[in-house]
Amino acid sequence: MAQPLAPAGLPARPLRPSRLSLRAGRRLWLLFFLGPATLLFALFMTYPILSALAFSFYGWEGIGRRGFVGLANFVRLFATFPYSQLLANAFWHNVLVFILTMLVQNITALGLALLLARGPWGTKVYRVIFFLPVTLSLVIVGFLWALFLNPIFGIVNKLLAEIGAAALGRAWLGDPQTALIALILVNAWRWVGFPTIVFLAGINAVPDEYLEAARIDGAGEWQTIRHVIFPLLAPAVTIIVLLTFIGSFNWFELPYVMQGVAGPPNRATDVLSLFFYRLAFGEVDTGLQDIGIGSAIAVLMFVLLVAVSAVAAVLLRRREVEMA
Amino acid sequence: MSDARRLSWQPLIQFVLVANAVLVLAPMLIMGLSAFKTTREIFQNPFGWPAVWRLENFSRVWVEARFALYFRNSVIVTAAAILIILALGAMAGYALGRFRFKGNDLLYLYFLSGLMLPIRLGIIPLFILMRDLRLLDTLWSLILIYAASGLPSAVFILTGFFRTLPTDLDSAARIDGAGEWLIFRRVMLPLVRPALVIVLIYNVIPIWNDFFFPLVFIQSDRLKTLPLGMTAFFGQYYTDWAVLFAGLTLAALPVITLYVLLSQHFIRGLTAGAVKG
Numbered sequence: 001m002a003q004p005l006a007p008a009g010l011p012a013r014p015l016r017p018s019r020l021s022l023r024a025g026r027r028l029w030l031l032f033f034l035g036p037a038t039l040l041f042a043l044f045m046t047y048p049i050l051s052a053l054a055f056s057f058y059g060w061e062g063i064g065r066r067g068f069v070g071l072a073n074f075v076r077l078f079a080t081f082p083y084s085q086l087l088a089n090a091f092w093h094n095v096l097v098f099i100l101t102m103l104v105q106n107i108t109a110l111g112l113a114l115l116l117a118r119g120p121w122g123t124k125v126y127r128v129i130f131f132l133p134v135t136l137s138l139v140i141v142g143f144l145w146a147l148f149l150n151p152i153f154g155i156v157n158k159l160l161a162e163i164g165a166a167a168l169g170r171a172w173l174g175d176p177q178t179a180l181i182a183l184i185l186v187n188a189w190r191w192v193g194f195p196t197i198v199f200l201a202g203i204n205a206v207p208d209e210y211l212e213a214a215r216i217d218g219a220g221e222w223q224t225i226r227h228v229i230f231p232l233l234a235p236a237v238t239i240i241v242l243l244t245f246i247g248s249f250n251w252f253e254l255p256y257v258m259q260g261v262a263g264p265p266n267r268a269t270d271v272l273s274l275f276f277y278r279l280a281f282g283e284v285d286t287g288l289q290d291i292g293i294g295s296a297i298a299v300l301m302f303v304l305l306v307a308v309s310a311v312a313a314v315l316l317r318r319r320e321v322e323m324a
Numbered sequence: 325m326s327d328a329r330r331l332s333w334q335p336l337i338q339f340v341l342v343a344n345a346v347l348v349l350a351p352m353l354i355m356g357l358s359a360f361k362t363t364r365e366i367f368q369n370p371f372g373w374p375a376v377w378r379l380e381n382f383s384r385v386w387v388e389a390r391f392a393l394y395f396r397n398s399v400i401v402t403a404a405a406i407l408i409i410l411a412l413g414a415m416a417g418y419a420l421g422r423f424r425f426k427g428n429d430l431l432y433l434y435f436l437s438g439l440m441l442p443i444r445l446g447i448i449p450l451f452i453l454m455r456d457l458r459l460l461d462t463l464w465s466l467i468l469i470y471a472a473s474g475l476p477s478a479v480f481i482l483t484g485f486f487r488t489l490p491t492d493l494d495s496a497a498r499i500d501g502a503g504e505w506l507i508f509r510r511v512m513l514p515l516v517r518p519a520l521v522i523v524l525i526y527n528v529i530p531i532w533n534d535f536f537f538p539l540v541f542i543q544s545d546r547l548k549t550l551p552l553g554m555t556a557f558f559g560q561y562y563t564d565w566a567v568l569f570a571g572l573t574l575a576a577l578p579v580i581t582l583y584v585l586l587s588q589h590f591i592r593g594l595t596a597g598a599v600k601g
């Protein structure tokens with residue numbers, strides 16, 4: 001059954017006397033090559049995901065599984081205090097993270113990419129510098145900026161004082177008005193190089209003849225960007241929107257490191273992953289744990305992420321076909 | 325005419341790019357400089373050069389705060405996971421890319437599904453699984469989950485590479501009577517080395533930086549990886565900013581150094597999947 005891939009149309013390999021044992025041998029080799037990877041992937045990726053889906057339909061006492069309860073966990077999540085309030089609050093924050101990241105980080109990235117695509121002096125160095133924070137651990141980035149944003153000793157407020165705007169200084173991370181926005185900006189500082197590189201690659205892939213043709217037709221700078229570059233950038237934009245969405249709805253490290261698992265002040269930085277984590281492994285102060293409801297949240301997040309990824313994949317394929 | 329206009333825009337473009345470069349580099353420079361200051365100096369003179377370049381903050385971090393230990397754990401976990409990803413990924417990619425057999429496409433798609441699955445949502449069953457396998461609070465729990473979650477990208481990238489290699493290569497070797505392992509190891513594997521580098525970089529930075537799985541799986545201080553160890557360290561020294569900055573600098577240094585040396589590989593490797601070609 002197993003045979004080396006051959007270009008279509010080539011004659012089949014001639015039968016040899018040892019064909020049968022050859023087949024058995026090939027099958028053993030396939031097992032040897034594929035078995036370990038498949039086993040590892042099935043045990044530590046597929047099985048946990050599928051179990052997580054199943055867990056949401058069971059009752060739980062601590063970490064012990066009890067009987068099948070149908071949709072009871074989902075009903076409790078959506079209809080009982082404080083779960084429904086916490087869910088809505090955390091979900092709204094994830095939405096905000098997504099929208100503001102799109103507006104601040106990705107539009108900045110697009111601007112930077114358009115500038116870099118003109119090949120100004122030092123383009124290569126700028127590329128390397130802009131991408132640098134992407135390689136840094138979010139734990140380092142989070143702690144660094146937590147020190148910078150410290151209301152008394154942090155450099156952000158000191159800088160504001162130095163330029164005569166001390167009145168603007170505040171406890172950025174302690175104020176419910178600014179805490180989430182501060183985290184989003186820190187996150188953008190870390191990530192902005194990534195979409196910049198992706199957009200830049202997309203712009204550089206636009207064939208020179210197209211730009212030349214636009215120029216000959218008398219198109220101005222903005223018209224060229226608007227009517228030639230943007231439409232051809234659609235696949236890159238789709239990928240960045242998708243990755244931003246996935247990142248925003250999996251947001252965990254930065255709020256955890258900078259603010260803690262409870263999403264302070266007063267849940268102003270609570271997001272779905274933190275809420276999920278607290279339910280799964282217990283609230284720090286109360287020790288309250290509810291794996292049933294936690295699993296229900298995991299299922300909701302799973303469905304959301306898979307649905308959006310699937311839509312993006314379809315869009316991506318359609319746009320690529322249009323371009324071809 | 326367009327050249328003239330482009331020229332006139334240059335100063336403005338440079339201004340924006342330089343401003344952004346400063347925004348990126350200044351925080352890191354301040355971090356590095358603060359690591360040489362005393363805490364009092366950091367509070368009084370946050371932006372200037374240190375009065376004296378003292379190294380004692382670093383030695384305190386390395387010895388007292390057990391950074392040497394956290395480093396060692398991070399190196400072991402990352403190296404072991406990457407080795408498993410490369411070895412098993414290359415073997416699976418070879419079989420999927422070079423052999424026609426029933427279920428080939430299905431198995432390939434099965435691995436690919438892992439690119440989209442948010443494995444963190446399976447953390448509760450994973451925790452229970454690790455507990456039942458008696459792997460909780462061991463470095464193996466981290467190595468295995470990183471290896472498993474790195475496999476989809478490895479299989480995806482390597483299968484694609486193996487498919488592009490000419491068929492004559494392995495056919496010729498097979499006619500010469502070479503065994504399957506020899507063909508894989510001596511003929512095919514050397515040819516996909518560029519793909520192995522992409523797989524390596526695509527996985528090594530996220531694994532080295534990961535904080536979530538150590539947070540859940542590791543309890544003992546002596547088994548903590550660098551990102552998790554940093555949280556313990558920050559709790560312990562939260563008033564001692566000089567030591568904190570030295571810790572941040574030390575933790576960032578290996579990745580920054582590698583990045584400066586291999587920036588093009590890093591940029592290509594980390595954006596693989598989002599950028600074609």
